[in-house]
Amino acid sequence: MSNKKQIHLNGFIQNSPSPHSTGLWKHEKDEGRKHNSLNYWAETAKVLERGKFDAVFIADVLGTYSVYGNSHDAAIRHAVQLPAHDPLLIISAMAQVTEHIGFAPTVSATYAQPYALARQLSTLDHLTKGRIAWNVVTSYLESEAINLGLSGRLPKRQRYDRADEFLEVVYKLWEHSWEDDAVVHDRAKDTFADPEKVHAINHHGEFFNVPGIHLTEPSPQRTPVLFQAGASPRGRDFAAKHAEGVFTKGHSLEAQRNYSQDLRKRVVEQGRNADSVRIFPMVLPIVGSTEEEAYEKYEDLKNHVSYEGTAAMLSGHTGIDFSKYDPDQYIEDIETEAVQGNLDMYTKDPNKKWTLREAIQNHGLGNGTAKFIGTPEQIADRIQEWATEGDVDGFNIAQSYSLETFREFVDHVVPELQKRGIYRKEYTGKTLRENLFDTDSARLPANHPAKRISTLVK
16 A cells, blocks of 8 residues: 555435436436446446445435425426435345445434334345445435425434434444454254344433333444434534544635635544544546546536426525525525525635526536546545545535446546555455545444443443
C-alpha cells in the first residue's frame, strides 16, 4: 500500500428508476427502468466490485414526495424516487455474484422495530460473510409518518432520541446477547448452542421494551458497519457518537472542509478517535475524453432534468411547498423540520444567492451535490483535492444515467486513481469493516458505544 492517503468509494443507488437525477430515466443511456429485475442489480454490484468499491450504498424513503402542491402527482409523473422498491431484498442477489463489495441499505430508525431489524441485518451479515452496513436515518417525510400509522411526523429531537434508544437496543442484541462461543454443535450432548452463553437483554426504555434474546447467532461483524447522514447539529452529534461512516453533501470544498472539521471535533468529544469515522461526500462525476466533451455532456444531462419533478423533490427534502414560490425569487434561510442540510446548501452558501429556479436546476442532477466535470485526470485531481483539503476519506459516487455512470467512472477514473497510488488495486480484507478501515478486525473497536453498554445486560 502507498503511504499516500487512500481513497474509499461507495456506489450511491436507490431501488427506483432514476432516484438522484430527476428525469434522467428518459436518457437513452439510462437503464434505471430495469430496477425491478435481479439482473440489473447483479450487474450493478459486479461493475462496482470491478472498480474495487467498498460498498453499494442503498438510499431509501418509505413515503412519497407530496409536499409540492400538497399532492404526489408530480412525484408519480416524473418518477421522483417512485416507484420505491425495498432496499434489503436486492442484497442477497448482489452478494451471490460478488465476493468483496459491501452493502449499506438505508433503514429508518423512526419506524422500524429494533428486535426485527436486528435479525434482518444479522441474517444478511451471515449470508454475505460480513459485508453488511446499515445507513441509520431518521425519517423526515410527513407521508411516511401518516402511512405508518402516526398522526404526523415526529419532531426532530424526538426522532433522534428514539434513534439513540433504537441503537442501544440493537447493540445489546448484536454485541451482548450471544457469547462468541455460544454455538457448540455438540452432537454427543445433543446441544446445538449452550443456553448458559445466550443472554436476554432485558431492555426497558422510553420508546422500546425488548426483554428477550437476539434471534440470530453472532454474524461475522456482529454489528453491521454503521453509516449515518446527519446534517443538523443534533444529527451531527448522533453521527459522532454512533457512525463509522458519514454520508454528506457539500456543494463546495469550503463547505465540506467546515463540515469535516466540525464532525471530527464532535467525534473526539464522544471519546472516539477523530479518524474512527470515514467521511463520504456525495459527488456526481461527468467524464469526458476532453474537458469540452465533459461540459457538452453536462449540458445534455441538464436538458433531461425534469423541472417539476425536481421541485417536488426539493419540496420533500426541505418540507417547503415550492409550488407557491416564484421560480425567480431568492430562497431565504428558514429552519425546517425536514432535512436541514438540503436547505442550507442554498440558503447558507457564502458565494452565491440562489433563486428557486437555479436551486432546482442544480438539485435535479445528483440531488444538488458537487459535480466533478472533466477528463479522468481532472476528476482525479478534484478527488485528491477534496480528500486532502476537505479532509474526507472517500466519496459516494452518484449517477446521472443509471449504471452507465458507474461504468464510465470505473473504466476511466478508477485506473487514474490507481496509477496515482491513492486507490486500491485489490481488496485486502474479508469483511466490509476490514476493507473500509484497512484493518484486520471485523468487529467494532473497543471505544465504540456499542461495546460500552455491556454492563447493562444481565
